Amino acid sequence: xxxxxxxxxxxxxxxxxxxxxxxxxxxxxxxxxxxxxxxxxxxxxxxxxxxxxxxxxxxxxxxxxxxxxxxxxxxxxxxxxxxxxxxxxxxxxxxxxxxxxxxxxxxxxxxxxxxxxxxxxxxxxxxxxxxxxxxxxxxxxxxxxxxxxxxxxxxxxxxxxxxxxxxxxxxxxxxxxxxxxxxxxxxxxxxxxxxxxxxxxxxxxxxxxxxxxxxxxxxxxxxxxxxxxxxxxxxxxxxxxxxxxxxxxxxxxxxxxxxxxxxxxxxxxxxxxxxxxxxxxxxxxxxxxxxxxxxxxxxxxxxxxxxxxxxxxxxxxxxxxxxxxxxxxxxxxxxxxxxxxxxxxxxxxxxxxxxxxxxxxxxxxxxxxxxxxxxxxxxxxxxxxxxxxxxxxxxxxxxxxxxxxxxxxxxxxxxxxxxxxxxxxxxxxxxxxxxxxxxxxxxxxxxxxxxxxxxxxxxxxxxxxxxxxxxxxxxxxxxxxxxxxxxxx
Numbered sequence: 001x002x003x004x005x006x007x008x009x010x011x012x013x014x015x016x017x018x019x020x021x022x023x024x025x026x027x028x029x030x031x032x033x034x035x036x037x038x039x040x041x042x043x044x045x046x047x048x049x050x051x052x053x054x055x056x057x058x059x060x061x062x063x064x065x066x067x068x069x070x071x072x073x074x075x076x077x078x079x080x081x082x083x084x085x086x087x088x089x090x091x092x093x094x095x096x097x098x099x100x101x102x103x104x105x106x107x108x109x110x111x112x113x114x115x116x117x118x119x120x121x122x123x124x125x126x127x128x129x130x131x132x133x134x135x136x137x138x139x140x141x142x143x144x145x146x147x148x149x150x151x152x153x154x155x156x157x158x159x160x161x162x163x164x165x166x167x168x169x170x171x172x173x174x175x176x177x178x179x180x181x182x183x184x185x186x187x188x189x190x191x192x193x194x195x196x197x198x199x200x201x202x203x204x205x206x207x208x209x210x211x212x213x214x215x216x217x218x219x220x221x222x223x224x225x226x227x228x229x230x231x232x233x234x235x236x237x238x239x240x241x242x243x244x245x246x247x248x249x250x251x252x253x254x255x256x257x258x259x260x261x262x263x264x265x266x267x268x269x270x271x272x273x274x275x276x277x278x279x280x281x282x283x284x285x286x287x288x289x290x291x292x293x294x295x296x297x298x299x300x301x302x303x304x305x306x307x308x309x310x311x312x313x314x315x316x317x318x319x320x321x322x323x324x325x326x327x328x329x330x331x332x333x334x335x336x337x338x339x340x341x342x343x344x345x346x347x348x349x350x351x352x353x354x355x356x357x358x359x360x361x362x363x364x365x366x367x368x369x370x371x372x373x374x375x376x377x378x379x380x381x382x383x384x385x386x387x388x389x390x391x392x393x394x395x396x397x398x399x400x401x402x403x404x405x406x407x408x409x410x411x412x413x414x415x416x417x418x419x420x421x422x423x424x425x426x427x428x429x430x431x432x433x434x435x436x437x438x439x440x441x442x443x444x445x446x447x448x449x450x451x452x453x454x455x456x457x458x459x460x461x462x463x464x465x466x467x468x469x470x471x472x473x474x475x476x477x478x479x480x481x482x483x484x485x486x487x488x489x
């Protein structure tokens with residue numbers, strides 16, 4: 001088989017002819033894991049950004065055939081001092097949380113810094129670098145970041161890191177601080193989150209990065225089954241997937257705002273959690289599969305299994321399973337390590353969603369809210385957790401976070417125990433006081449205040465709802481697709 005040669009981080013790499021994109025070449029043939037696959041081949045998230053002859057390029061939409069003999073620089077191949085400077089700056093400002101998007105962002109910002117420096121040198125008539133370091137400016141940084149998505153931190157901390165690179169130093173955290181920081185992801189996914197230089201480098205243990213190099217790649221085939229290949233590109237080709245980049249389908253909220261004389265109207269569609277690391281797992285034959293939660297970048301979106309279809313684990317049974325179960329099953333079936341990967345489309349189509357709402361509010365805070373409903377569910381284990389915590393007393397931050405998380409999860413389902421969970425939560429003055437102590441000032445709507453408690457929470461001291469109040473009066477008859485809640489001042 002013929003091949004072409006790329007120079008990746010100063011090393012010549014032979015890439016088989018037919019390899020479609022630079023991202024495929026980097027991850028499947030050059031062993032690069034800092035270039036992440038968050039949407040390939042959509043070119044929308046920026047996680048795979050690298051430098052091609054010094055200029056930022058989105059690797060998943062860059063054809064390999066155009067790059068023969070050209071120099072590719074990933075995060076790992078940046079100048080050592082510059083890589084350390086960027087790492088220190090991101091740690092200093094808290095600009096990296098799960099770390100999935102960070103290497104690509106830093107590559108783009110380093111390209112911007114080099115371009116800015118060349119411009120300054122040209123204006124001064126100098127052949128070399130300016131005598132004093134050139135600082136990046138906010139508008140230029142913000143334009144550069146428009147090519148990237150980040151689900152965790154937002155842009156302010158990243159901008160601050162870019163403005164202070166070379167001057168900021170990484171904080172000296174003790175073990176207690178590191179443990180506390182790692183805990184933040186537990187409230188959503190049940191898995192801790194790493195902090196430190198490895199996170200900035202994208203080496204926080206994502207499942208797709210940790211699989212053996214010879215692992216078979218398994219992907220959905222679009223019909224409820226699965227397709228295997230030696231590489232991601234070959235598996236997708238075998239599945240018959242025809243890739244598009246943008247949809248021409250118009251979007252419209254599924255629920256209409258109730259009729260009324262409203263001061264404020266709001267309607268949303270099903271809201272995608274939009275974590276950048278698509279669901280992935282890998283497994284050795286007879287082993288335990290890697291967790292798809294990785295470094296906590298899913299914000300709870302991967303708590304529940306996301307796939308439906310015949311997993312083969314039972315005779316023709318239709319099950320709801322996760323990528324970890326698929327990885328274990330296929331590894332045992334093939335007798336080889338298996339890596340299971342979802343595409344961005346798979347995640348959007350199959351993953352959990354925040355339900356749509358249609359709301360109308362009056363100027364006094366009263367109004368009506370319709371909430372979409374996706375089917376029956378049994379959140380009774382969550383309610384049991386709330387009851388257990390309240391019975392034992394809220395003795396720790398851990399107890400509080402788990403209880404708050406349980407309530408937020410319970411809110412996603414329309415179920416008889418929905419009201420029960422909220423009554424338990426709001427009866428506890430201690431919980432409310434702890435919430436105020438930890439998060440004040442906070443908008444009641446952000447933390448699950450029942451609609452008919454919004455005005456009470458805003459206009460009076462935080463307290464349990466009035467005696468006899470159900471916190472949320474909902475009406476839903478068979479066949480309805482939404483719950484209805486009426487707010488009162």
